[in-house]
Amino acid sequence: MEAFNNNAWCSFLFGVLLLSGSFVVFANAETHYHEFIVQATKVKRLCKTHNTITVNGQYPGPTLEINDGDTLVVKVTNKARYNLTIHWHGIRQMRTAWADGPEFVTQCPIRPGSSYTYRFTVQGQEGTLWWHAHSSWLRATVYGALIIHPAAGSSYPFTKPMRENVLLLGEWWDANPIDVVREATRTGAAPNVSNAYTINGQPGDFYNCSRKDTVIVPIDAGETNLLRVINAALNQELFFTVANHMLTVVGADASYTKPFTTNVLMLGPGQTTDVLILGNQVPARYYIAARAYQSAQGAPFDNTTTTAILEYKSAPCPAKGLISTPVSATLPAFNDTNTANTFTTSFRSPKQVAVPITIDESLFFTVGLGLFNCPKNFHSSRCQGPNGTRFGASMNNVSFVLPSNFSLLQAAHQGIPGVFTTDFPANPPVTFDYTGNVSRALWQPVPATKVYKLKFGSRVQVVLQGTNIFTGENHPIHLHGYDFYVLAIGFGNFNPQTDSAKFNLVDPPLRNTIAVPVSGWAVIRFVADNPGVWIMHCHLDVHITWGLSMAFLVENGVGKLQSLEPPPADYPVC
Numbered sequence: 174m175e176a177f178n179n180n181a182w183c184s185f186l187f188g189v190l191l192l193s194g195s196f197v198v199f200a201n202a203e204t205h206y207h208e209f210i211v212q213a214t215k216v217k218r219l220c221k222t223h224n225t226i227t228v229n230g231q232y233p234g235p236t237l238e239i240n241d242g243d244t245l246v247v248k249v250t251n252k253a254r255y256n257l258t259i260h261w262h263g264i265r266q267m268r269t270a271w272a273d274g275p276e277f278v279t280q281c282p283i284r285p286g287s288s289y290t291y292r293f294t295v296q297g298q299e300g301t302l303w304w305h306a307h308s309s310w311l312r313a314t315v316y317g318a319l320i321i322h323p324a325a326g327s328s329y330p331f332t333k334p335m336r337e338n339v340l341l342l343g344e345w346w347d348a349n350p351i352d353v354v355r356e357a358t359r360t361g362a363a364p365n366v367s368n369a370y371t372i373n374g375q376p377g378d379f380y381n382c383s384r385k386d387t388v389i390v391p392i393d394a395g396e397t398n399l400l401r402v403i404n405a406a407l408n409q410e411l412f413f414t415v416a417n418h419m420l421t422v423v424g425a426d427a428s429y430t431k432p433f434t435t436n437v438l439m440l441g442p443g444q445t446t447d448v449l450i451l452g453n454q455v456p457a458r459y460y461i462a463a464r465a466y467q468s469a470q471g472a473p474f475d476n477t478t479t480t481a482i483l484e485y486k487s488a489p490c491p492a493k494g495l496i497s498t499p500v501s502a503t504l505p506a507f508n509d510t511n512t513a514n515t516f517t518t519s520f521r522s523p524k525q526v527a528v529p530i531t532i533d534e535s536l537f538f539t540v541g542l543g544l545f546n547c548p549k550n551f552h553s554s555r556c557q558g559p560n561g562t563r564f565g566a567s568m569n570n571v572s573f574v575l576p577s578n579f580s581l582l583q584a585a586h587q588g589i590p591g592v593f594t595t596d597f598p599a600n601p602p603v604t605f606d607y608t609g610n611v612s613r614a615l616w617q618p619v620p621a622t623k624v625y626k627l628k629f630g631s632r633v634q635v636v637l638q639g640t641n642i643f644t645g646e647n648h649p650i651h652l653h654g655y656d657f658y659v660l661a662i663g664f665g666n667f668n669p670q671t672d673s674a675k676f677n678l679v680d681p682p683l684r685n686t687i688a689v690p691v692s693g694w695a696v697i698r699f700v701a702d703n704p705g706v707w708i709m710h711c712h713l714d715v716h717i718t719w720g721l722s723m724a725f726l727v728e729n730g731v732g733k734l735q736s737l738e739p740p741p742a743d744y745p746v747c
């Protein structure tokens with residue numbers, strides 16, 4: 174594989190597709206071939222060089238750009254020393270769950286030295302998505318943007334912007350992120366927080382050794398430009414702003430939204446927000462800035478601020494060596510839940526949408542942290558969580574454990590017993606005051622690999638109820654394989670009698686990740702029209718590590734078009 178030639182690879186595949194004849198060709202739809210070589214690369218940040226795991230030596234990785242209706246074929250070769258998978262965040266993967274990516278859920282890892290080719294077609298999605306590693310904490314540095322332009326012949330539902338820029342918000346450790354998570358897994362304590370946030374891989378002006386590489390975003394007076402903002406940070410919700418400029422939100426998670434104007438965005442990890450920005454200020458340099466929205470009280474967090482610079486092309490030329498200081502940006506207080514909530518609840522679909530009204534599956538899932546009491550045979554060095562415990566997390570008191578011998582999808586597809594059970598509870602096993610002072614007796618969840626079975630086509634409602642176990646916190650919950658409507662969001666315990674009246678059944682936003690408010694709830698609906706095994710999890714990676722996940726097993730419907738495709742020939746097994 175060492176000297177695999179990219180062009181040879183493309184023409185080889187093209188030949189296969191032509192010969193196979195089973196490939197459906199859409200009018201003007203294209204197939205894009207890419208090769209991702211995942212490898213350690215020297216990356217210097219914060220004055221220090223690390224052997225960082227990257228794609229094709231780039232950090233962040235390459236931006237993929239396609240049109241709606243196109244097919245992506247990405248051959249991923251793992252030249253790193255860790256197990257690896259890649260997830261195409263927000264892509265629906267209709268009938269192609271084999272290409273979704275979460276390790277041990279839809280595939281076994283691509284082992285060091287091996288390859289796997291992800292193939293999928295994008296249908297009916299437009300806007301900003303991204304791709305990232307879905308194995309341990311590799312996504313700290315293995316990520317990039319995935320832009321879906323309108324299909325050939327169609328256009329944006331807003332005036333075509335003059336320029337488009339991707340702004341990937343990330344998180345940087347002055348350490349190997351895999352060492353950080355391994356240390357936390359060993360000790361049971363919370364992992365070290367990051368040392369910097371980044372915009373397109375650069376920390377910006379407020380960090381040591383970073384100023385010379387601060388990202389410049391060009392604009393010109395009178396221009397309206399599109400910024401595609403992606404929260405690719407590992408463990409932190411972020412506020413985002415541009416000094417002196419208003420932002421008009423036009424999309425999120427690759428769905429258009431009714432435009433609304435704001436001066437600050439809040440994105441949970443996994444979420445994307447497309448905004449229009451008008452160059453209507455004095456031509457100069459303005460800070461673009463992001464820092465933490467920290468909803469958990471008392472927990473340590475990275476309180477630094479990352480910056481880029483919005484630079485007017487017609488700004489007066491600075492005298493030699495005297496670059497003008499950008500206009501400073503103001504961000505909300507770290508704990509400003511009001512601002513976060515005002516933003517999150519401002520989203521609407523552009524038009525009336527077909528929300529499922531009759532519900533076949535009414536589910537109620539608690540989401541939150543937990544603490545495991547330490548087993549007697551554990552050394553105290555492994556019980557460094559609060560009061561000699563180990564951190565955990567759960568949904569409906571089940572702390573999700575990944576299998577290690579088969580992927581859930583392979584086990585489901587081939588009927589291999591003993592890998593998972595189908596008794597994930599539809600409701601919490603115990604009813605309690607979820608957002609009150611929760612009794613210590615309820616804090617310890619049960620580790621298990623349980624899925625919830627859904628019949629093809631069933632109409633599903635899930636109440637996602639945050640808990641105050643250990644601490645209340647905002648949880649960005651991401652569902653694979655689906656977009657869902659967000660009917661309502663609120664604080665406290667969800668009350669079916671009074672809160673159902675607040676449901677937006679007219680124009681709720683379509684998302685793939687919803688930030689469930691601290692000590693609050695969110696209600697989502699979707700139709701289970703995509704067979705496969707689909708993980709739903711908190712997108713704070715530290716919480717996935719602790720078990721804040723579950724999976725839906727969506728059965729095949731009737732006939733080929735409602736059934737999962739067969740697995741690819743190079744599908745990685747364990």
Ligand SMILES: *[C@@H]1O[C@H](CO)[C@@H](O)[C@H](O)[C@H]1NC(C)=O
Nearest residue numbers: 347348349352353354356365
């Ligand atoms: C985590 O932080 C502690 C304290 O600063 C440090 O001693 C330790 O080496 C860090 N761990 C990793 C994996 O970087």
Ligand SMILES: *[C@@H]1O[C@H](CO)[C@@H](O)[C@H](O)[C@H]1NC(C)=O
Nearest residue numbers: 219220368379380381382477
């Ligand atoms: C930046 O460098 C200065 C001088 O070496 C040092 O005192 C400071 O702690 C550093 N700041 C950070 C955030 O590392």
Ligand SMILES: *[C@@H]1O[C@H](CO)[C@@H](O)[C@H](O)[C@H]1NC(C)=O
Nearest residue numbers: 464473474475476477478507
């Ligand atoms: C960030 O936290 C450090 C250490 O707790 C503190 O000294 C510093 O003032 C904080 N910075 C901000 C901007 O809050």
Ligand SMILES: *[C@@H]1O[C@H](CO)[C@@H](O)[C@H](O)[C@H]1NC(C)=O
Nearest residue numbers: 468470506507508509510511
């Ligand atoms: C937010 O933090 C400030 C101090 O930084 C504190 O005074 C205030 O009570 C906090 N607000 C909430 C809602 O926790």
Ligand SMILES: *[C@@H]1O[C@H](CO)[C@@H](O)[C@H](O)[C@H]1NC(C)=O
Nearest residue numbers: 544558559560561562613643
């Ligand atoms: C830890 O123990 C102390 C003293 O017994 C207690 O006050 C505190 O609430 C405990 N914390 C947790 C998280 O259990």
Ligand SMILES: *[C@@H]1O[C@H](CO)[C@@H](O)[C@H](O)[C@H]1NC(C)=O
Nearest residue numbers: 576577578579589590591592
């Ligand atoms: C897979 O692993 C699980 C958990 O270790 C075990 O119970 C099961 O028997 C294994 N299944 C097979 C088919 O090896």
Ligand SMILES: *[C@@H]1O[C@H](CO)[C@@H](O)[C@H](O)[C@H]1NC(C)=O
Nearest residue numbers: 608609610611612613614641
């Ligand atoms: C929560 O309940 C525990 C035990 O009932 C009690 O000791 C503690 O003081 C309570 N905490 C708060 C904040 O009310």
Ligand SMILES: *[C@@H]1O[C@H](CO)[C@@H](O)[C@H](O)[C@H]1NC(C)=O
Nearest residue numbers: 570602603614615617618619
């Ligand atoms: C979770 O299950 C364990 C074991 O049955 C129990 O001790 C604990 O109270 C349960 N907690 C909740 C919130 O259901």
Ligand SMILES: *[C@@H]1O[C@H](CO)[C@@H](O)[C@H](O)[C@H]1NC(C)=O
Nearest residue numbers: 256281282284577578746747
């Ligand atoms: C890598 O994946 C294999 C299964 O393909 C698994 O057995 C092994 O434990 C994994 N290695 C690590 C370090 O997780």
